[in-house]
Amino acid sequence: MKKWQDNKGWLFILPVFLIVAFSAIVPLMTVVNYSIQDIFGPGERVFVGTEWFREVLTDQRLHEALWRQLLFSGLVLLIEMPLGIAIALLMPSKKGFGASVVLVTLALPLLIPWNVIGTIWIIFTRPDIGLMGATINALGLTFDHTASGLHAWITLMLMEVWHWTPLVALLAYAGLQSIPPAYYQAAKIDGASAWSIFRYIQLPKMKGVLTIALLLRFMDSFLIYAEPFVLTGGGPGNTTTFLSIYLVKIAVGQFDLGPAGAFSIIYFLIVLLFCYLFYQVLQSAEEGEQS
């Protein structure tokens, strides 16, 4: 009786376990199941060991997609992080009508469904009727993301930055709001420049939320699917075939469930590895920093 009473607390987290099991562990195990078998039809399956993994890992097109993906995520982070911080710094710091308007405006892109975003940008960049496309063409430049790989990339990155920079800005803004006013007063009294205030007060105090922003943005951009699928479908050619698009091509297009399963696991591990690396680098930067 006593033991049962003491352990009653576990009951409360049981629902969470169930949810996690259904949402993450069960699907993952299914994928693991696929990745080590060759499936011909219902009930017809053969154990193939690491065969699919070997096949996927030596696939030249997967390597290309991986580098493409890394380049895309890197560029997007390089733009979004500083831009988001800059926007947060420029936002009105006092609560009031102005701040509310800015906050809501910023949050708008985050509220739009992802596939709708792709559609919006298809129209936006159309050379004949799109505001952006038509404007650029009117200036005498040719712009067509269905014809030029570079243009496709520019469009995708613009879309991604437009869509997700507000998230970085909102997180950074929350970080800035949590800095007690005394810090700014002290810095003023010490005669600190705006840059010093940013470097020695705002940035260190925002570090926690920025780490979260960085991880979220990396994961999301690395897993990007819906937008390029709608906008470019991976083309022109293979120029915007990112990992996820390639994966879907294998799984749904060619119905190679085995290699797709192996691919998924490798994909998952890559994301996990990068997140871990980011986290470690930021942690050690905190401990080792000596200015």
Next chain:
Amino acid sequence: MAQIFLDEIAHSYLPETQKEDEYALKRIHNIWEDGGAYALLGPSGCGKTTLLNIISGLLVPSSGRVRFDDTDVTDLPPEKRNIAQVFQFPVLYDTMTVFNNLAFPLRNRGFDKDYIDRRVREVAQILELEPFLNKKAAGLGADAKQKISLGRGLVREDVAAILFDEPLTVIDPQLKWQLRCKLKEIHEKLKLTLIYVTHDQVEALTFADKIVVMYEGWIVQIGTPQELFEYPNHKFVGYFIGSPGMNFIPCSMEDGKVKIGNSLIPVDETTARLANAAEGKLELGIRPLYLNISDTPVDGAFEARVKGVEDQGSHRIVTVDFEGHPLKARIAENDTVPQGKAYLTFPIEWIRLFADEHLIKENKEN
């Protein structure tokens, strides 16, 4: 270092203020001496922090001017006023070492490296921070952090004043008095103008040469600890300083004596004359320490009834009922505690009379 002139300062946080009681600070008109150690003492909401912010430049007063020596600084921001401030909780640059924290104000002002190095080491030595110079500020104890905050003010030789906003709030009680010692030592060594805001009477009285007692937006008294204790200018000072606070009993004058109920208490001639001339509600004030209480009838004593005794270890507080008014008297540990009836004497030299809450005294100034 500088003298600070507060010229007819008043402040309200409301945009359009008509009535006096809407002002957070009512008329403040004072000169604060160069090199003085001042404490701004009062309960929360008395306006002490408002006044501090006006001196530091974080607030511009609704009316009046602030001058440091001959310079009018009323509209100058904090960084142009040459003041330093230590806040309630340590404000540090977490990512920097202690050395860099201390050097920061000098670097921002473009001093050369040798000077900075020498100056930082000097200050670190005074504050006993030398062992930590190369450590990161973030990992240190609250007391060391507050010393660093103070040090950032001390490194600048041009500071007009150092302001403290309840700096010991986050310090452990055992370390508090060490830090207070350090502050006193620094004041005596460097002769800086220090202004210290607190609601704690021990901190104020221990730290400052002059205590500025604030109450509802007024400065009710500026004085040494002794003056505040012996001659409280206002009932509030009598109540707020000392524990327990001063006893107050409503009274009237009759035949040059103070009349309470049926008792006539003798006072000196000057006091009697002034009290007769005074207008408003008259009250007698006497410190529990100076109210003599005895268990046997003494010549000229008044009878009272004992209502309670509090043993406080080193002494006892006896509460008596005198002519329907509660009075507290303090007696030493070994004195006999009266039972039932007690006999009170009011030493003439310790009787203070108040008219409309203000001490009745000879008009010298004000």
Next chain:
Amino acid sequence: MGLTLERINKVVEGEHHLADISLDLKAGSRHVILGRTLAGKTSLLRIMAGLDRPTSGRLRVDGQDVTGVSVRKRSVAMVYQQFINYPSFTVYNNIASPLKVSGVPADEIKERVMDTARVLHLEPMLDRLPSELSGGQQQRVAIARALMKDTDLLLLDEPLVNLDYKLREELLEELQAIFDQRKSVVVYTTTEPSEALKLGGNIVVMDEGKVLQTGETSNVYRNPATVKTAELFSDPPINFFNGRIEADKVVIGQDLSFSTQAPFNTLETGSYQFGIRPNHLFLNPQADDDVQIRSKVEISEINGSETFIHFKFDGCQTVLHEVGIDTRKSGSDITAYVNPKYFFVYSQDGNLLVSPDGQASPAGQGEV
């Protein structure tokens, strides 16, 4: 109602938060638990309230075992350090809440709320919300709520710690009057010796999860059984020096000595610890047989009506407690006078042998 604790232990993750605590709280008695932060005061209070189960030991009410009986089934009220009120209720409804839950008629609720509000000076603010009150007022509301039900056990966990000292002084006085009117067992924890003294009644001195000493408050203050208790139960800190009792004289530190008179002659010659309270050091001689201590002032602390002068004697931090205001400068010379009869004598291992009021029992720790 009487509350008995029998060998209560509380172990959390291998750490002893409470070790073997036995107490007997008689019906209607008042107890102050004195100890530093983390001494186990709150843990003990939570066990008394039934908010926590002890790892071992029994809790009895009038002899009946109530260990592990939920707080809801017991007659307990508790006041916490933080001002805990219902933020969306007015002061009136906050105070009335315990009665409303138990279905007392509205008329009676009103009457009792008004009574309690009067005692705690809350009448003018009954219609306000807690957020519109000052800290002192908020805590008064919390206390009023705890007082509404006539509980058998009233627990207060450092209720005044977050208040300004003047408010503390006033509220402490009000509390005393309230406790006097009640029949319940009152347990009040504090870190401040002065608060314990003012409240009177009985004291339980705690340190590191153990009970060091219990007894009538003023008696424990005058006869702290161990050096540790003496240190905990003194503010400003009691002064301790090493000394020797010789055949003809007592020597304390380097240069303080007096003849071996009563009660020191009852002790064997040898080394002892000598304690003296700061208020037994004087700036002027009080008697012919006073001895002198010379030193330099480190700092004078002034609390309004008293001065604490800190200096070093025999390498030890020493405090002198002077009545009134004394603003002597740091670094100036000081001569302190002390009469031999005021010394506490402790054995080398810290047990009381001689106390100034002569009631010392070398037996040491005792239970109430």
